[in-house]
Amino acid sequence: MSAFRFELTGTDGAARTGMVHTPRGAIRTPAFMPVGTAATVKAMLPESVAATGADIVLSNTYHLMLRPGAERIAALGGLHRFMDWPKPILPDSGGFQVMSLSKLRKITEEGVRFRSHIDGSEHFLSPERAMEIQRLLGSDIQMVLDECPHFSATEQEIEKSLMLSMRWAQRSKTAFGTQEGHACFGIVQGGVFPQLRKRSAEMLQEIGFDGYAVGGLAVGEGQKAMFETLDATTHHLPVDRPHYLMGVGKPDDILGAVLRGIDMFDCVLPTRSGRNGQAFTREGALNLRNARFADDTAPLDTACRCPACRNYSRAYLHHVVKAGEIVASMLLTWHNLAFYQDMMAGMRTAIAQSRAAAFARDFLAPYEKNTETD
Amino acid sequence: MSAFRFELTGTDGAARTGMVHTPRGAIRTPAFMPVGTAATVKAMLPESVAATGADIVLSNTYHLMLRPGAERIAALGGLHRFMDWPKPILPDSGGFQVMSLSKLRKITEEGVRFRSHIDGSEHFLSPERAMEIQRLLGSDIQMVLDECPHFSATEQEIEKSLMLSMRWAQRSKTAFGTQEGHACFGIVQGGVFPQLRKRSAEMLQEIGFDGYAVGGLAVGEGQKAMFETLDATTHHLPVDRPHYLMGVGKPDDILGAVLRGIDMFDCVLPTRSGRNGQAFTREGALNLRNARFADDTAPLDTACRCPACRNYSRAYLHHVVKAGEIVASMLLTWHNLAFYQDMMAGMRTAIAQSRAAAFARDFLAPYEKNTETD
Numbered sequence: 001m002s003a004f005r006f007e008l009t010g011t012d013g014a015a016r017t018g019m020v021h022t023p024r025g026a027i028r029t030p031a032f033m034p035v036g037t038a039a040t041v042k043a044m045l046p047e048s049v050a051a052t053g054a055d056i057v058l059s060n061t062y063h064l065m066l067r068p069g070a071e072r073i074a075a076l077g078g079l080h081r082f083m084d085w086p087k088p089i090l091p092d093s094g095g096f097q098v099m100s101l102s103k104l105r106k107i108t109e110e111g112v113r114f115r116s117h118i119d120g121s122e123h124f125l126s127p128e129r130a131m132e133i134q135r136l137l138g139s140d141i142q143m144v145l146d147e148c149p150h151f152s153a154t155e156q157e158i159e160k161s162l163m164l165s166m167r168w169a170q171r172s173k174t175a176f177g178t179q180e181g182h183a184c185f186g187i188v189q190g191g192v193f194p195q196l197r198k199r200s201a202e203m204l205q206e207i208g209f210d211g212y213a214v215g216g217l218a219v220g221e222g223q224k225a226m227f228e229t230l231d232a233t234t235h236h237l238p239v240d241r242p243h244y245l246m247g248v249g250k251p252d253d254i255l256g257a258v259l260r261g262i263d264m265f266d267c268v269l270p271t272r273s274g275r276n277g278q279a280f281t282r283e284g285a286l287n288l289r290n291a292r293f294a295d296d297t298a299p300l301d302t303a304c305r306c307p308a309c310r311n312y313s314r315a316y317l318h319h320v321v322k323a324g325e326i327v328a329s330m331l332l333t334w335h336n337l338a339f340y341q342d343m344m345a346g347m348r349t350a351i352a353q354s355r356a357a358a359f360a361r362d363f364l365a366p367y368e369k370n371t372e373t374d
Numbered sequence: 375m376s377a378f379r380f381e382l383t384g385t386d387g388a389a390r391t392g393m394v395h396t397p398r399g400a401i402r403t404p405a406f407m408p409v410g411t412a413a414t415v416k417a418m419l420p421e422s423v424a425a426t427g428a429d430i431v432l433s434n435t436y437h438l439m440l441r442p443g444a445e446r447i448a449a450l451g452g453l454h455r456f457m458d459w460p461k462p463i464l465p466d467s468g469g470f471q472v473m474s475l476s477k478l479r480k481i482t483e484e485g486v487r488f489r490s491h492i493d494g495s496e497h498f499l500s501p502e503r504a505m506e507i508q509r510l511l512g513s514d515i516q517m518v519l520d521e522c523p524h525f526s527a528t529e530q531e532i533e534k535s536l537m538l539s540m541r542w543a544q545r546s547k548t549a550f551g552t553q554e555g556h557a558c559f560g561i562v563q564g565g566v567f568p569q570l571r572k573r574s575a576e577m578l579q580e581i582g583f584d585g586y587a588v589g590g591l592a593v594g595e596g597q598k599a600m601f602e603t604l605d606a607t608t609h610h611l612p613v614d615r616p617h618y619l620m621g622v623g624k625p626d627d628i629l630g631a632v633l634r635g636i637d638m639f640d641c642v643l644p645t646r647s648g649r650n651g652q653a654f655t656r657e658g659a660l661n662l663r664n665a666r667f668a669d670d671t672a673p674l675d676t677a678c679r680c681p682a683c684r685n686y687s688r689a690y691l692h693h694v695v696k697a698g699e700i701v702a703s704m705l706l707t708w709h710n711l712a713f714y715q716d717m718m719a720g721m722r723t724a725i726a727q728s729r730a731a732a733f734a735r736d737f738l739a740p741y742e743k744n745t746e747t748d
Contacts, residue, residue, distance in 0.1 A: 311458040
């Protein structure tokens with residue numbers, strides 16, 4: 001089994017392009033990871049997800065530990081086999097979702113006790129258990145357990161939370177141990193405070209990780225604060241390790257973050273929007289519910305090669321969205337993921353050709369005047 | 375454009391196998407037609423429907439006339455192009471669904487006035503309008519408008535309704551006129567009364583149709599009465615025209631009807647069951663919600679080559695059904711349609727080899743002891 005390795009092949013300013021090598025295949029960076037919450041990228045078959053250009057998917061430790069259970073998935077041969085996705089999988093550590101979805105959560109030094117949002121049953125997640133679950137799933141990239149404070153917390157509260165997350169990061173890394181071909185990523189916290197972000201980045205490097213995520217952003221602070229925080233963070237991260245911005249985002253969030261040194265992204269936006277009748281296109285975001293599409297014979301996006309664009313009119317997509325048909329979710333999810341992957345591919349090429357900023361500006365132009373997304 | 379033509383290639387008792395030739399491709403009979411109500415076979419892409427072996431799909435005049443509208447579909451290039459299904463389409467005439475779904479319906483000699491179940495708007499469907507709508511859709515096989523009395527109606531009521539349906543059949547045929555490459559089917563009514571069925575069959579043949587449907591069955595009369603009615607009906611239908619049993623049914627309904635001379639079927643059962651977590655397999659019908667599948671590493675049906683069976687365990691299907699994931703509807707619909715098409719293919723071969731009854735008996739054996747379907 002070959003080792004986990006990050007290969008940087010080009011830079012353009014702070015933007016980087018390269019390849020994360022794993023035994024389950026390479027991940028071209030900058031990379032967008034579709035979210036497969038409950039062992040499925042909603043409304044998609046895995047071969048379709050791969051056909052859009054995805055090299056890796058995210059899954060959610062919190063959801064899978066509650067249903068169907070990590071030990072069960074391990075007994076069934078691991079998550080890749082369970083969900084029929086042979087390429088790399090990165091599960092989050094469960095921290096963010098425990099904080100936001102579960103009931104009656106109680107955080108202590110040891111970990112977090114909470115009740116399932118499904119059946120109210122009580123569970124406990126510690127750094128050690130979070131890593132054990134990810135190992136049971138067979139995760140290629142494993143994430144440390146961190147605490148995710150609310151973005152409106154004070155600097156003192158954020159600092160206190162950060163120090164807990166750093167102790168949990170050390171315990172997570174110790175629990176991860178050494179796993180040939182698998183990687184363990186630390187998560188930089190520190191809210192929108194540059195000094196805390198710097199300190200977090202340095203503390204994580206003292207522990208030593210295979211990659212570094214930036215957490216606690218895209219939680220309501222706004223794009224300007226997010227970009228400023230990235231500007232104050234990414235240059236404190238090691239150049240020779242992938243940088244992953246968790247839970248981001250809209251096309252302009254992603255391209256702006258790539259220009260600031262981020263290599264990996266995940267977000268529910270393209271999949272969730274697709275299920276809600278929203279499409280990202282090269283003309284901007286479109287709401288297919290809009291009556292103006294009822295007689296529109298044009299394809300959704302003439303430059304896209306996904307089935308929704310190749311085989312159907314906007315009029316058809318409008319019809320199936322209005323009728324609440326499952327095929328609307330299937331087609332618009334496929335399209336949105338294809339659009340996101342095309343965007344990443346375009347950005348990778350642009351970085352290699354030293355025209356990253358120009359590509360981002362041109363690609364995002366339709367989104368500046370866009371009014372149709374919620 | 376070649377003509378519509380039925381080619382009978384083999385018989386075994388009353389059972390027949392052959393081919394309905396149309397300009398859009400041949401339909402191997404006995405044929406099962408998946409239902410694509412609102413211009414989509416729910417939870418499936420058309421190429422997947424074709425991959426299961428379907429040669430033709432049904433669509434619903436009632437649904438399409440209300441949304442998005444027949445004139446709109448015509449302006450968009452017809453239903454085949456709209457829904458990306460290049461093979462034959464058979465829309466029902468709307469009669470059955472107007473009777474069962476719409477509000478405030480009022481039937482007169484002229485036609486039926488009703489309110490849409492979607493928005494309450496008022497509409498009128500006459501034999502002439504039903505045929506016009508089907509022509510606007512671009513239907514390959516067009517169905518006459520008929521009245522569908524409740525199965526508990528008296529013989530007098532059924533007879534009165536039948537005579538109206540026969541007058542409507544004449545008007546439908548006149549409205550259809552001559553359309554090269556397109557076919558017009560009459561619908562035999564008459565409830566469970568052999569004399570009425572015979573009379574209906576004879577009256578329709580006096581008008582002259584390209585195919586003959588049997589309507590008004592599978593509406594609550596039970597399988598025994600349905601089979602007795604078929605026994606009293608199909609030998610009154612012309613041998614050189616396809617016989618279509620509308621809205622049927624479970625595997626044993628279908629194979630029993632094939633043994634009684636039926637060539638074509640449609641039913642929502644495989645698609646609707648799939649969305650409800652029910653699978654038809656060679657071991658009988660299975661309810662994937664059942665907890666006994668939670669750790670079952672076996673494929674759904676070892677003899678099936680659909681993606682659900684090739685790529686996943688029953689444990690996975692159980693998980694996605696329980697989690698309410700769209701992929702559960704996608705996979706189980708695909709499987710159920712593949713199972714139905716495999717059943718029809720097996721029956722076609724069996725008829726050609728003069729072992730139709732034995733095939734039906736063996737194939738249905740697991741269904742006799744089956745307890746898991748609702």
